[in-house]
Amino acid sequence: MPIFHIDGEPVEFEPGEKIISAALRCGKVIPHYCYHPGMSVVATCRMCLVDVIDLGNGRPAPKLQTACSMDAAEGMKIETLNKKVEEGRKLVNEFLLVNHPLDCPICDQSGECALQDYAFEYGSGKSEMDYSKRVSGWRDIGTFVALERNRCIQCSRCDRFTREITGTNEFGMFNRGHELTVDTYADRPMTNKFQGNMADICPVGAITEKEFRFKRRVWKLKKNRSICTGCSTGCNVTIEHDRNEIFRLKPHENQSVNKWWMCDEGRLTYRMMNERKTRIHQPLGRVDGKLEGISWEDAYGAIAERVGDMSPLPQEVLALTDTHASNEELFLLKKLLKDIFSADNIFCPLPTWEQYESDFFINTLITSDKTPNRAGALALKIKGDTKTAKLKKAIEGDLKVVFVLGNPFEAELEVQEKLKRAQLVVHLGLFHNSWSEIADVVLPGQYYSEKEGTYTNKNQRVQATEIAVQALRRTRPEWQILTELSQALGKTGFFTSVPQVFNAMSWEVKAFSGLSYESLGGIGKELTQKAKDTGMKVVRAQT
Amino acid sequence: MLEETLVLFKNIRNPDYDKSLAAYKKSGGYKSLKKVFAMKPEDVVQEVKESGIRGRGGAGFPTGLKWSFMAKGTGKPSYLVANADESEPGTCKDRELMLKDPHLFLEGMLIGCYAIGCHHGYIYVRGEFFPSIKILNDAVDELYVDGLLGPDPLGSGFNLDLTIHTGAGAYICGEESALLDSLEGKRGQPRVKPPFPAVSGFNGCPTSVNNVETLACMPFILSDGGVDAFKSFGPQNNSGTHLVSLSGHVNRPGVYELRMDVNMKDIIYDIGGGILNGKKLKGVIPGGSSSPVMKADEIDVLYNFDDLAKVGTMMGSAAIMVFDEDTDIVKLLHRITRFYAHESCGQCTPCREGTQWSKQIVRDFLSGNGSDEKLKRLDRVGGNMLGTSLCALGDAAAMPIQSFINKFPEDFRKYYATA
Numbered sequence: 023m024p025i026f027h028i029d030g031e032p033v034e035f036e037p038g039e040k041i042i043s044a045a046l047r048c049g050k051v052i053p054h055y056c057y058h059p060g061m062s063v064v065a066t067c068r069m070c071l072v073d074v075i076d077l078g079n080g081r082p083a084p085k086l087q088t089a090c091s092m093d094a095a096e097g098m099k100i101e102t103l104n105k106k107v108e109e110g111r112k113l114v115n116e117f118l119l120v121n122h123p124l125d126c127p128i129c130d131q132s133g134e135c136a137l138q139d140y141a142f143e144y145g146s147g148k149s150e151m152d153y154s155k156r157v158s159g160w161r162d163i164g165t166f167v168a169l170e171r172n173r174c175i176q177c178s179r180c181d182r183f184t185r186e187i188t189g190t191n192e193f194g195m196f197n198r199g200h201e202l203t204v205d206t207y208a209d210r211p212m213t214n215k216f217q218g219n220m221a222d223i224c225p226v227g228a229i230t231e232k233e234f235r236f237k238r239r240v241w242k243l244k245k246n247r248s249i250c251t252g253c254s255t256g257c258n259v260t261i262e263h264d265r266n267e268i269f270r271l272k273p274h275e276n277q278s279v280n281k282w283w284m285c286d287e288g289r290l291t292y293r294m295m296n297e298r299k300t301r302i303h304q305p306l307g308r309v310d311g312k313l314e315g316i317s318w319e320d321a322y323g324a325i326a327e328r329v330g331d332m333s334p335l336p337q338e339v340l341a342l343t344d345t346h347a348s349n350e351e352l353f354l355l356k357k358l359l360k361d362i363f364s365a366d367n368i369f370c371p372l373p374t375w376e377q378y379e380s381d382f383f384i385n386t387l388i389t390s391d392k393t394p395n396r397a398g399a400l401a402l403k404i405k406g407d408t409k410t411a412k413l414k415k416a417i418e419g420d421l422k423v424v425f426v427l428g429n430p431f432e433a434e435l436e437v438q439e440k441l442k443r444a445q446l447v448v449h450l451g452l453f454h455n456s457w458s459e460i461a462d463v464v465l466p467g468q469y470y471s472e473k474e475g476t477y478t479n480k481n482q483r484v485q486a487t488e489i490a491v492q493a494l495r496r497t498r499p500e501w502q503i504l505t506e507l508s509q510a511l512g513k514t515g516f517f518t519s520v521p522q523v524f525n526a527m528s529w530e531v532k533a534f535s536g537l538s539y540e541s542l543g544g545i546g547k548e549l550t551q552k553a554k555d556t557g558m559k560v561v562r563a564q565t
Numbered sequence: 566m567l568e569e570t571l572v573l574f575k576n577i578r579n580p581d582y583d584k585s586l587a588a589y590k591k592s593g594g595y596k597s598l599k600k601v602f603a604m605k606p607e608d609v610v611q612e613v614k615e616s617g618i619r620g621r622g623g624a625g626f627p628t629g630l631k632w633s634f635m636a637k638g639t640g641k642p643s644y645l646v647a648n649a650d651e652s653e654p655g656t657c658k659d660r661e662l663m664l665k666d667p668h669l670f671l672e673g674m675l676i677g678c679y680a681i682g683c684h685h686g687y688i689y690v691r692g693e694f695f696p697s698i699k700i701l702n703d704a705v706d707e708l709y710v711d712g713l714l715g716p717d718p719l720g721s722g723f724n725l726d727l728t729i730h731t732g733a734g735a736y737i738c739g740e741e742s743a744l745l746d747s748l749e750g751k752r753g754q755p756r757v758k759p760p761f762p763a764v765s766g767f768n769g770c771p772t773s774v775n776n777v778e779t780l781a782c783m784p785f786i787l788s789d790g791g792v793d794a795f796k797s798f799g800p801q802n803n804s805g806t807h808l809v810s811l812s813g814h815v816n817r818p819g820v821y822e823l824r825m826d827v828n829m830k831d832i833i834y835d836i837g838g839g840i841l842n843g844k845k846l847k848g849v850i851p852g853g854s855s856s857p858v859m860k861a862d863e864i865d866v867l868y869n870f871d872d873l874a875k876v877g878t879m880m881g882s883a884a885i886m887v888f889d890e891d892t893d894i895v896k897l898l899h900r901i902t903r904f905y906a907h908e909s910c911g912q913c914t915p916c917r918e919g920t921q922w923s924k925q926i927v928r929d930f931l932s933g934n935g936s937d938e939k940l941k942r943l944d945r946v947g948g949n950m951l952g953t954s955l956c957a958l959g960d961a962a963a964m965p966i967q968s969f970i971n972k973f974p975e976d977f978r979k980y981y982a983t984a
Contacts, residue, residue: 065757066913068953085952091757113949117918150942153925176911195752195912198735200921202911 026078026098033094041089041100042070052102053111053140055118055225056177057090060282061186065091067118067177069140071110073101086110111144119145121156121200122226123172131227133240137175158203163193164212166286167221167229169204174228176202180220187283189382190214204228216384218289219282222272233289234270243269246490247544249477251346251394251470252288254375255387256479258545259284261292261471261490268295268471268491276545279483283384295471295491300453304496306464313464318498321463322510328446328462329362329511334422336365340444343370343404343427345393347500348475349484350523352395352402353531354504355427362511363423369406369413370399371430374557377480389480394470398478400553401533417441426450426457427500428467450500465507466497473499474520476542478549480556484537485546567827567835570798572785572806573778574822577665584700586707589668595713597784597791601676602721609680609787616786616795617804621658622648622739622776623853623881624957625870634763635681636771644772645683646748647674647780649690649697650732650739653853654904655884658808659777661820663690663697666781667704671727673780675713676787678725681773685726689744692732701729736908740956741774742766743910754910755956778808799825803869813887814841825869832868833887844889848972852881854901855961857968878968894976898969899927905962916959919950923966935981944970 023034028041028050035044042052043059055067065088074083074092076099086107089100101107119141126132158171176195181204184193192212196205206212221231243262250257250271257280259271271292273284305321306313316324332338341359343352359365375391399405406413417437421444428451431437435456441447442460449461458464472493476486493499498506505517517523521539528534536550569578576582576592589595601609614629635643647670651659662670678686690698705727708714716724730748737743738753745767747753766772782805785791796804803825809832812818816838823832829851833839840846846861851868857878866872873880888897906920926943929935947966950959970977 063757064912065955068914068955071953093759110953114914114953117914117922117949120918120922151922153922175914176917178912197911198737199906199909199911200917202917 024094024096026094026096026100028100029102030099035094039094041072041087041092041094041098044094045089045102050102052089053136053143054090055136055175056179058179058182058223058282061179061182063090064178064182067175068114069111069118071107071114073104073107075099075101108144111140112146115140115144116146116150118175119149120151122175123155125173129170129173129227130230130235130240131173131224135227136225156200158201161205162211163206164217166217166232167212168232168235170228170230171203171205172228173226174204175226176204177225178204179223179225180204180229183220183223184212184214187219187382187384188214188216193220215285215287215388216283218284218286219273219384222282231270231289233292238264238269246488247274248471248487248490249394249479249485250284250288250291251477252285252291252392253389254391254394254396254480255280255389256394256477256483256485256546257284257288257387258485259288261295263471263491266491268292278545279479279481279485280387281383283387285388287388295469298494301494302452302454302458302464302466302497303494304466306458306461306466308462313458313461318496318506321465322507325446325448325463325507326510326512329423332422332445334363336363337367337416338420338422339363339365339367339425340416340421340423340441341365341368341425341427342430342441343368343399344430345370345372345396345399346428348395348477349398349402349527349534350475350520351427351500351504352399352404353527354501354508354517354523355425356402356404357530358425358504358508358511358513361513362508367412367416368404369416369430370404372396372399372405372557374559376561377558379560379562391480394479395477397480397482397549397553397556398476398484400556401478401482401549401551402531413437422446424448426461429453429455429457432456450503452497465503466494467500467503468493468497472497473501475499475501476520476524476539479546480558482549482552482556483546484534484542484549486539486542567823567831569822569836570806570824571822572795572798573662573666573669573781573808576669577661582666584666584668584704586668586704586711589666589672593788594668594784595672597787598672598675598679598713599719600789601679601787602719602723606680606682609676612787612792613680613783616792617802618779618782618786618795619803619870620776621778621782621807621882623653623855625880628775628779631763631775632677632681632773634761635773636764639771641770642685643681643683644767644770645674645678645681645686646741646744646767646772646774647677647686647688647777648739648741648744648774649688649694649701649777650744651694651777651882652691652736652739653855653882653884654901655810655812655850655853655886656882657810657812658820658883660694660697661808662777662781663694663701667700668707669784670777670781671701671704671708673783674727675718675725676783677773677775677780679721679723681771683773684724685728687748687767688727688729689738689748690729690731691739692734698729698731705729735910736904737910737956737958740958743956744774745772752910754912755958757955799869800867800871803871807883809868810882810884811837811887812884814844814889814892815839815887816841823868825867827868829864829866829868829885832885833864837887840887840889842889844891847888847890847892848894849888850884850886850965852879853884854886854904855879855957855964856881857964858972860972894969894973895927895930895980898965899924899931901965902927902962905958909958909962913955913959915950916954916956916962919946919954919959920962922946923950923962927966930977930980933980935977940970940974940977 054070070089071086078095078097258274258276307316471490524539619625742756762772902924906924911917950963
């Protein structure tokens with residue numbers, strides 16, 4: 023690759039690449055507002071000024087150049103830190119602050135605001151503007167985001183977003199000159215499903231998420247990488263939380279999955295993560311027909327005792343799971359059946375799902391499969407739904423032990439009715455539901471945000487999540503429950519961490535071969551052996 | 566006595582000329598076009614290059630060079646767009662041409678289209694030019710009836726259509742890339758360059774945007790012996806005659822066609838008949854409101870691109886605005902800053918905020934709130950706009966501010982010293 027120099031350091035670039043994008047890739051920060059790698063270059067904020075001391079032909083550029091609009095060239099030398107550049111940035115920042123309300127104390131962007139950061143870095147600290155500031159006022163532009171136009175610096179990112187990313191064109195720039203401002207057309211509220219991204223890309227506090235407004239100052243938030251579990255796309259996110267409460271999900275860049283974006287529906291899944299009321303707080307056992315709180319040891323002991331008494335045949339053991347479970351949990355459940363009971367009756371619902379096809383990438387982020395790990399279940403060869411003869415046959419006969427992970431077949435009352443007859447129903451889950459109603463032993467699991475795990479998305483890409491918040495005190499992650507359970511049932515060998523389970527899985531399961539937990543890194547890795555049919559039905563996105 | 570050199574105004578200065586197609590043809594019109602159709606397009610561009618004509622819209626970029634930059638072999642159509650959005654304050658030359666001799670301009674347009682291989686030309690006319698729009702439309706109709714437009718004019722096998730598009734009243738749409746955005750039906754805002762229009766212009770196709778006067782020179786340049794004659798009208802690199810819009814405190818304001826080796830002093834005192842009411846000259850804005858102002862003792866200079874650039878100003882669109890000794894400089898600057906604050910498109914920071922802020926500071930002087938500090942601040946705000954904005958409007962707004970303060974500081978001080 024050809025090379026140019028930024029502040030004396032060599033930087034590689036692809037032909038036709040802009041200075042700023044090559045610089046950002048190499049970790050060189052050039053301040054900017056209007057530039058966004060996912061959208062067209064407008065070069066209007068004028069903040070990314072750099073001094074080109076050699077254009078590559080030995081001559082300097084006559085004046086400061088914007089790094090976002092200038093192509094890098096072989097042998098080019100640019101300076102980003104000299105006096106001239108600093109002066110240039112200083113004056114641009116002064117102009118931007120001339121009409122900015124400086125209401126940082128009540129602005130939600132404060133703390134992650136580009137204008138604030140650069141004003142600290144380049145601003146003079148005093149204003150020479152002694153006239154009244156421009157007032158454009160706030161506008162109600164829809165349910166998801168709030169627009170406070172006084173704070174706007176007219177970078178036009180939001181305008182370009184609806185034009186180039188969602189293609190919905192409902193947002194635009196109005197008036198001209200000093201009065202230039204943003205709004206929706208004809209006072210209509212916005213309708214696109216990705217409005218939260220406008221709050222993300224807004225470099226100032228003009229567009230903020232209504233969900234997050236006035237909830238918490240951003241510098242108090244701690245951040246953990248995770249994935250969105252709202253659907254099978256598995257958008258990369260950061261979970262932002264404070265004092266064990268999750269406040270928002272923000273998309274994290276992953277060019278192979280979600281680029282920079284995520285949908286509003288996915289953002290709202292943070293609410294479920296804070297849900298406490300309907301959660302199962304401790305292990306429960308059925309005593310005289312009623313569920314009562316018991317200790318973990320008692321729960322495992324009771325299961326082991328009952329299983330020992332029954333000594334069931336392989337066809338008398340059944341496991342049901344949903345595809346909210348992580349790869350490790352599915353693997354361990356399958357392993358438990360196989361190791362302890364030599365059984366293979368493990369089923370999960372796998373309906374066909376719809377993938378949108380669209381001219382705009384962002385529309386393909388939403389799928390109709392609202393579970394995060396359908397492809398993982400496929401890779402682990404867990405199949406079937408109520409329609410398959412195998413499940414029907416399995417529940418026709420006499421069942422002694424049934425394991426239920428999560429909330430599968432929740433609407434299939436027939437299945438639930440039949441499984442009631444089983445002598446031992448063990449439910450691993452988070453919430454009270456129809457399965458916990460009929461279970462003999464209930465083992466409380468943990469939510470995505472509380473445990474580690476890997477999930478396989480619709481493109482069969484395996485991605486890992488981090489622990490973001492502390493779980494309920496007397497719950498345990500499902501992978502731990504399953505490994506402890508198999509130990510209680512007489513299996514030797516014990517997993518102590520998710521990476522250990524994952525690496526065992528990649529050893530034993532063909533689809534995962536060649537992967538290791540460490541190799542997933544920040545952006546995940548695709549399965550080495552992909553399933554050909556994932557039940558996907560491609561449909562045209564409605565616009 | 567200094568006299569006009571009649572090339573573009575040859576017909577207009579003829580009192581019997583009625584601007585119809587018949588009259589234009591009678592005076593020798595569309596002969597150059599016939600000659601051009603017999604040439605290869607590359608040769609036409611070469612001749613234009615040799616004539617040394619520089620764009621008359623303000624920037625003075627060599628037209629032949631511009632045409633030779635047009636991307637070839639892209640598989641996309643090429644476009645020629647005539648910039649008739651004449652809106653630089655003080656300029657009124659294109660309007661004269663369109664009102665009084667539309668066919669001269671249209672013949673130039675046809676030649677330009679042939680030279681760059683454009684089969685659909687656009688004329689972007691300033692929205693307020695209602696009579697010009699009507700006259701141009703009538704003239705284009707005449708050409709279609711005559712067969713000079715449409716399929717196969719003069720048996721050349723070259724198809725050409727012309728569309729007249731009216732602007733919506735924005736000064737910025739005179740900037741070529743903003744003009745193209747407006748023509749495409751978008752907000753008129755300057756684009757990032759590169760890519761230049763010659764590579765990606767109207768609808769992403771190679772496009773050349775040329776001023777009306779530039780195109781009107783083409784019939785003469787491409788007539789027999791036109792190149793040499795054209796070159797003889799001025800010093801090197803400043804060839805041809807050009808239209809000078811003379812306005813302000815002179816006895817005979819108007820549009821005059823002059824050679825490029827004429828002294829500006831003679832333009833004002835000879836052609837313009839001296840200062841109105843026998844007063845003394847205070848200063849001159851030599852090339853439209855964007856150009857730096859000149860003081861009375863600086864005007865002894867040849868009026869062309871290079872000589873004006875040498876003394877630190879510019880010829881721009883060749884609009885001389887003269888003001889006498891009683892002119893209030895601060896009020897004049899206030900008028901100019903108001904114009905730019907109103908006309909800034911607002912997309913880029915220095916221009917959006919700077920034009921408004923400088924207007925407010927100048928207004929402070931008028932209301933008696935001036936001070937040394939504010940004068941310094943005005944100079945600084947103007948300077949900060951210079952060279953930092955996306956298009957030339959920021960520079961255009963900054964140059965008068967700085968030059969007014971620089972050349973007439975006493976006029977500003979007068980406002981707050983007495984108050």
